[in-house]
Amino acid sequence: MDLDDTDKRLLAALQADAQATAEQLGAVLNLSPSQAGRRRQRLEQAGFIERYAARLNPKRLGLTVQAFVQVQMATHEPEKVKGFTRIVAFRPEIVSAWTLTGEADYLLRVYCADLTGLNELIHHVLLPHPAVARVQSQIVMDQIKADAPLPT
Structure with missing residues (x-):
């Protein structure tokens, strides 16, 4: 499915405000609310929109330390790697993770309440x-x- 300029503008508007109503989107796109709603539904069904989520303020939640953690593996034995990725998937402090090329095998983005929490995650988990x-x-200063929103 090819995206036209209106689809791209709709995606940009939804990234700015996922709660925008069909009326609001229609006004931004110069479409009727029903046309805007149908376009949104078509983009959802085509997989361009994966989900809608709220962006929370980590500091208000008491998460004062953000860090990026690089992990180099000792082995790539499938069962051991599966155990590691299970930890990554279920630890709430780890909010995103990537596999990488280069020296580190994984990059983890973590939020902790404090340095003690980060230390616990690194040294005990x-x-x-x-x-x-x-x-x-690396602790984020x-x-x-x-x-940012994805470019459309």
Whole structure:
């Protein structure tokens, strides 16, 4: 499915405000509310829109430490890697994770209440895992650009 300019503008508007009503979207796109609603539904069904979510303020939730944690694996044995990825999937402090090329095998984005929480995650959860060889963390001092919408 090819996206036209109106579809791209609709996606940009939804990234800015996922709760926008069909009336609001129609006004932005110069379409009727029903046309805007049908376009949104078509983009949802085609998989361009995966889900809608609220963006929470980590500091208001008491999550004062954000860090990026690089993990280098000692082994790529499937069962041990599966155990590691299970930890990543179920630890609430780990909010996103990527596999990488280069020295580190994984990059984890974590939010913790404090440095003690980050220390606990690294030294009592990640490092003891038999598949993990090395962990390196970088604590975020300031975020100069918030997670931005995808370019459309």
